[in-house]
Amino acid sequence: MSHTSASILPTSRPRLVVALVALMAVFVLLASGCSAAGSDNSDAATGEVTKVTVGVNGMLYDTDVIEVPYGNRLEVTFENTAPEVHDIRFGNGARSERLTSGRSEVIDVGVITEDMAGWCTIAGHRQQGMELKVVVTGAPKK
């Protein structure tokens, strides 16, 4: 048993290791922070799907507000129940085709973590009120 040999070892080496580990931890935190801020919301995904059908009355959607629990995937069945051609586009870029009267389309709007608008992209329709809101419920406090 000799603890004299252990005490001779330079003390700078363990400190360097600790410093390196701390530095790596900072990098890992930075990297994970960046990925969480990306457009992929899979971290927040609940695995649940909120399904809503939206129709059209004249020049208005028949739905003003779509409520979606935070982290749910939103699936919208857009039915053009009006005589004119209409479509729907959401703030995150998800959209339907332009649908003639009587046609419908199912749109995967994605995992919802933020409020956003949905509107008809045909000239003048949004201005005439062809717009709705997607509202997140139960969002975690920041």
Ligand SMILES: [Cu+2]
């Ligand atoms: Cu329209």
